[in-house]
Amino acid sequence: MTEARKSNGRLPWPYDLLLLAVLAVPAFSGYPLANLPAQIVAGVRWSWVFYFAAIHLAAGLVLGRRLYANIVALAALITLPVVYAGAAISWVGFQLGLSGTGPAAAGSHYLQLCLTMLTVVPLALAMVSVVPFHRIEQSLLLRLDGVTATQKKILMAMRVFNHIAFFVLPGTLEVLREERPMARWRRQWASGKVARFSLLGRLPGHLVLLSAEIISASLQYVPLWAHEIARLPERRNGRTK
Amino acid sequence: MIFAQTNNSRRETRFFESFEEREAAFNADVGRLIPGRYRGAHYFWRDFSRLTEGLDAARARVPAHITSNPRDCLAFGTAEQVLAAASMSAGTRVTGPDRPLEKITVQFGLEKVGRQPIRSLSGGETVRLALAKAMLAAPGTEKLVIASPFCWLSQHHLPLLETVEAKYADLGKPVRILAMAGEDSLAPLEAGWLTPADQSPQPFDLALERLHIQLGTPVNALTAKPALAGVADFHQTLASPCLVTGDNGQGKSVLAKALCGAAVARGLARVGSPGRSGRPRLLFQDVVTQTLLRSPAQMAAEFGGMNGRDAGEICGAVLEDVSNRLTQNGRMPETQAPGEPTLLVVKAMLIAVRLAALPSALILDEPDWGFARDKAIAFVLSVVRHCHERGVPVMLISHKPWWGPMAGSVLSVGKTAPRSERDLFGIRVERV
Numbered sequence: 274m275t276e277a278r279k280s281n282g283r284l285p286w287p288y289d290l291l292l293l294a295v296l297a298v299p300a301f302s303g304y305p306l307a308n309l310p311a312q313i314v315a316g317v318r319w320s321w322v323f324y325f326a327a328i329h330l331a332a333g334l335v336l337g338r339r340l341y342a343n344i345v346a347l348a349a350l351i352t353l354p355v356v357y358a359g360a361a362i363s364w365v366g367f368q369l370g371l372s373g374t375g376p377a378a379a380g381s382h383y384l385q386l387c388l389t390m391l392t393v394v395p396l397a398l399a400m401v402s403v404v405p406f407h408r409i410e411q412s413l414l415l416r417l418d419g420v421t422a423t424q425k426k427i428l429m430a431m432r433v434f435n436h437i438a439f440f441v442l443p444g445t446l447e448v449l450r451e452e453r454p455m456a457r458w459r460r461q462w463a464s465g466k467v468a469r470f471s472l473l474g475r476l477p478g479h480l481v482l483l484s485a486e487i488i489s490a491s492l493q494y495v496p497l498w499a500h501e502i503a504r505l506p507e508r509r510n511g512r513t514k
Numbered sequence: 515m516i517f518a519q520t521n522n523s524r525r526e527t528r529f530f531e532s533f534e535e536r537e538a539a540f541n542a543d544v545g546r547l548i549p550g551r552y553r554g555a556h557y558f559w560r561d562f563s564r565l566t567e568g569l570d571a572a573r574a575r576v577p578a579h580i581t582s583n584p585r586d587c588l589a590f591g592t593a594e595q596v597l598a599a600a601s602m603s604a605g606t607r608v609t610g611p612d613r614p615l616e617k618i619t620v621q622f623g624l625e626k627v628g629r630q631p632i633r634s635l636s637g638g639e640t641v642r643l644a645l646a647k648a649m650l651a652a653p654g655t656e657k658l659v660i661a662s663p664f665c666w667l668s669q670h671h672l673p674l675l676e677t678v679e680a681k682y683a684d685l686g687k688p689v690r691i692l693a694m695a696g697e698d699s700l701a702p703l704e705a706g707w708l709t710p711a712d713q714s715p716q717p718f719d720l721a722l723e724r725l726h727i728q729l730g731t732p733v734n735a736l737t738a739k740p741a742l743a744g745v746a747d748f749h750q751t752l753a754s755p756c757l758v759t760g761d762n763g764q765g766k767s768v769l770a771k772a773l774c775g776a777a778v779a780r781g782l783a784r785v786g787s788p789g790r791s792g793r794p795r796l797l798f799q800d801v802v803t804q805t806l807l808r809s810p811a812q813m814a815a816e817f818g819g820m821n822g823r824d825a826g827e828i829c830g831a832v833l834e835d836v837s838n839r840l841t842q843n844g845r846m847p848e849t850q851a852p853g854e855p856t857l858l859v860v861k862a863m864l865i866a867v868r869l870a871a872l873p874s875a876l877i878l879d880e881p882d883w884g885f886a887r888d889k890a891i892a893f894v895l896s897v898v899r900h901c902h903e904r905g906v907p908v909m910l911i912s913h914k915p916w917w918g919p920m921a922g923s924v925l926s927v928g929k930t931a932p933r934s935e936r937d938l939f940g941i942r943v944e945r946v
Binding site for chain 1: 544547549551558562591631633774776777778795796803805807808
């Protein structure tokens with residue numbers, strides 16, 4: 274990816290990361306977004322609308338069309354369930370008298386939440402995707418006279434990240450594609466009330482197991498890698514230890 | 515129970531009847547640095563917690579090693595890094611006019627893949643890299659321990675293992691191989707294993723047309739057009755069980771994943787009997803990964819319920835059939851200890867869940883992985899029999915020379931030149 278971007282005349286990745294980091298300051302600090310109270314509709318500020326546009330313009334320029342489109346799709350997949358589920362839960366709470374926040378107030382809240390998430394989630398994904406982790410890992414063992422202590426720590430972090438991104442998650446996706454659990458659950462849901470209750474009872478266990486297995490797979494070889502990396506001769510002040 | 519132990523001048527080979535004992539022995543040799551994930555998440559956390567408390571002591575005892583999945587012992591991003599790290603850690607001279615590192619790279623056929631990410635290497639390249647790493651680690655270690663090399667080494671690569679053994683022998687350092695009983699056998703399965711029911715091949719169709727299989731990972735696909743493997747068209751009626759052969763890294767597993775939908779692919783990839791609906795199902799080589807949606811305990815609970823009764827019956831029948839076949843051929847059947855299910859039980863459960871859904875075909879990817887030879891033969895024959903009873907054809911992927919006498923038809927899978935501009939390489943399927 275980085276080679277293609279260089280041929281397109283784009284900036285090297287540290288500059289892209291710096292640009293996105295500077296643009297992230299308002300999201301983390303609230304300044305000046307909180308200081309501009311003018312609203313486009315109830316609960317949604319003009320400042321956030323402009324900030325949303327600025328983030329997406331910057332992300333599009335930095336990432337290129339393909340990656341930007343994929344990141345926007347991912348952000349939507351993350352945002353919409355959260356916003357709609359949150360709104361639905363608020364409505365149920367209001368109907369049951371558990372919450373005093375009516376639809377008007379809750380509506381503007383979730384509208385702002387949607388705008389916020391569609392701004393900060395793409396920003397976060399863009400900041401992660403501009404960093405060429407694989408190239409960083411590859412650059413860490415170019416010298417054959419040892420590695421520094423800092424490089425060892427970076428190697429370990431890169432190993433874990435790359436293992437999760439390029440082995441654990443793809444392997445999990447392969448298993449999920451082969452199993453097609455959604456199709457199976459839909460069939461069970463459609464087969465009657467008893468099957469639905471049974472499915473609802475088992476579903477949390479399946480999801481907990483999936484999460485536990487992914488975490489276990491991510492960590493399984495950390496001790497072995499730690500051993501391999503720790504054995505590398507350490508280079509200090511230009512001398513090998 | 516250790517089945518047998520052999521010693522020659524170069525290696526000590528210990529054979530095991532059970533996967534669990536082999537894993538425990540390997541883990542003992544490598545300082546228990548691999549928490550037992552195959553036992554389930556609960557046990558994994560317990561082992562991992564204990565491990566992190568005593569990591570320094572454990573680390574001190576670790577010899578050079580190759581895990582049962584060679585990719586898992588490669589701790590760096592590229593082949594070049596793996597070899598450089600192995601050399602540095604062993605204190606081996608890696609620079610100089612004779613370019614020792616480059617010589618090893620060429621000797622093990624890795625000269626073209628040095629800077630490629632490990633994840634993009636084929637199975638064969640990964641195997642060669644693990645062996646090259648072990649070769650370079652020799653001066654700095656007390657011994658070499660290898661888990662089940664004959665499960666992942668094709669005959670083509672056996673000379674490389676012998677090269678590594680010779681290196682350790684020259685240095686006076688032992689090589690310990692921990693293998694499943696009969697794993698190294700080159701003999702076809704004996705006629706006594708086959709019953710008349712096992713010798714009734716069933717016809718099925720395999721159709722591959724304009725098929726391009728997406729390679730790489732979803733992360734790669736986010737940033738660039740994904741690389742593809744183009745598969746040559748193939749339309750034939752075959753006989754089940756169909757044996758799919760080929761050397762390491764020729765695309766057998768990639769093709770199997772495309773057939774069952776586990777890999778993203780474009781074009782036609784269809785397998786099944788005429789008039790049978792359903793989709794193909796696949797038993798992965800790494801079955802531990804396949805339990806991430808349903809643990810053995812959850813599957814067992816489902817088997818007792820209304821929706822899982824068929825699968826429960828199939829599982830029980832397969833296990834009983836395996837036990838009977840072993841007994842009839844003078845072998846010890848597996849005894850089930852209460853508590854943790856064994857690898858055989860887990861595989862039987864996964865097969866049962868798939869077979870109960872009446873797939874259009876069942877594909878077994880290296881089903882002998884983790885089994886002693888006798889158990890593997892009994893298991894595969896039992897699965898084939900129960901599939902045929904339900905009209906489900908079976909494709910068996912294996913590089914082992916055991917399966918010829920039972921195969922109804924044989925396919926050979928091999929890599930070719932790219933079939934189009936977007937292909938990284940091509941795959942050709944031929945009937946043997």
